[in-house]
Amino acid sequence: MSKEELEFFFNSSDFSIVGKAYEWEGENVVHIHTDKIKHSFGSCNDVLFLKEDNDANEGLEYLYVVYVSKQNDEITAKVHSKSFEVEVNYIPKKQELYSRNKGILEVNVLEEKRVMIVGLGSFGSQIAIELAKAGVGEFSLFDFDRVELHNLARHTATVKDLGRLKTDVIEESIKGKNPYACVKKYAININEHLDLMEDEVAKADIVICATDNNESRFNLSSTLVHQKKVGLFGRAVTRAEGGDVFRYRPGGPCYCCLIGNQWFGLSEGEVSNVASARRNGQIAAYVSERDADAFVQVGLSADIEPICNMMVKLALMELSRGVESGISCLENELIYDYYMWANRRERRHANWAAMPGAGSKPTIMRWYGAHIPKNDNCSLCSDREVLLDEGGTIRSKYGDMINLDMSGLSVEE
Numbered sequence: 001m002s003k004e005e006l007e008f009f010f011n012s013s014d015f016s017i018v019g020k021a022y023e024w025e026g027e028n029v030v031h032i033h034t035d036k037i038k039h040s041f042g043s044c045n046d047v048l049f050l051k052e053d054n055d056a057n058e059g060l061e062y063l064y065v066v067y068v069s070k071q072n073d074e075i076t077a078k079v080h081s082k083s084f085e086v087e088v089n090y091i092p093k094k095q096e097l098y099s100r101n102k103g104i105l106e107v108n109v110l111e112e113k114r115v116m117i118v119g120l121g122s123f124g125s126q127i128a129i130e131l132a133k134a135g136v137g138e139f140s141l142f143d144f145d146r147v148e149l150h151n152l153a154r155h156t157a158t159v160k161d162l163g164r165l166k167t168d169v170i171e172e173s174i175k176g177k178n179p180y181a182c183v184k185k186y187a188i189n190i191n192e193h194l195d196l197m198e199d200e201v202a203k204a205d206i207v208i209c210a211t212d213n214n215e216s217r218f219n220l221s222s223t224l225v226h227q228k229k230v231g232l233f234g235r236a237v238t239r240a241e242g243g244d245v246f247r248y249r250p251g252g253p254c255y256c257c258l259i260g261n262q263w264f265g266l267s268e269g270e271v272s273n274v275a276s277a278r279r280n281g282q283i284a285a286y287v288s289e290r291d292a293d294a295f296v297q298v299g300l301s302a303d304i305e306p307i308c309n310m311m312v313k314l315a316l317m318e319l320s321r322g323v324e325s326g327i328s329c330l331e332n333e334l335i336y337d338y339y340m341w342a343n344r345r346e347r348r349h350a351n352w353a354a355m356p357g358a359g360s361k362p363t364i365m366r367w368y369g370a371h372i373p374k375n376d377n378c379s380l381c382s383d384r385e386v387l388l389d390e391g392g393t394i395r396s397k398y399g400d401m402i403n404l405d406m407s408g409l410s411v412e413e
Ligand SMILES: [Zn+2]
Pocket: 253, 254, 255, 256, 257, 258, 375, 378, 379, 380, 381, 382
């Protein structure tokens, strides 16, 4: 039981209330709550909550009756059960839930942070849950897909989630780790709701882009540049033979500096799903359903996890930036815009050295960081396209004032 729920009931004017008891058959374990919860299953029964001074014979038709009382300023509960003798244990209070992370992470800081995750596939689902485990307190989740059978091998969803919206499934997983987390869900295509996307980016402390199409990556990148927010872009390449992570920080190179301005057309990204590959143009409309299946080449969950893990570390470091914590030292190490990982020596990694005797040559299963040059002609982040406003001030296309340094220019008459 949750002490906070008991306190809330005890201090209310209610004489009695009916809550819910979740029980696993044959395990003699029951989770009792004053209200329905979003992260439990097993059989569910009604349970009556009573304040201790009520008639003890009341509510005996219920499988469980909870008597709540106050002694020495502390609110406690006794449970009467028809099926077994109940020893009461309490869910820790919010401030105690992540106390084990203390010393490494600044838990109180993370609790106040808001993470926006776009795409809840094999990447987004894992990253969301890891961040909840670390104690991140607020999430906004975007994905319009539902859990399908072919997702199960790489997704955190299980068989019981088939057919459900991924936003709902991941909300439950987050709340299962941190019942106090605040989760906002959008089961929509972000490319069709750009105003909403901009509002959510404005509220977020970091944006995780884990989608499978370049259009959403371009739209998010544009908003990050405009709003000066930090963002992470992660992906696996064909059959997850490897993958990469790009970090955008305000003022640095943007995602379009990395991939060029030609964001449309064939993507190098992994084809994991026929329907989304058709939407993205990775599989042309004229390709038959049978032939389309041959395009689908997914990698193992184990090959995706290292890339998710890097994104989680980068996210925690960015969210904790400026606060002294056990991971502050990473700020001197993870200084790159771009991180690259190979799982196998195939295709683009075929020429890499074998692990034994590789010396200083690149090998599989090691991270490599790189600085990406800022593209002076980038259509998203370069200030090249400048405008003069009515007052004669030079502004970038986003309306920011630009101070040009003219001191080095000589003027010929
Ligand atoms: Zn750029």
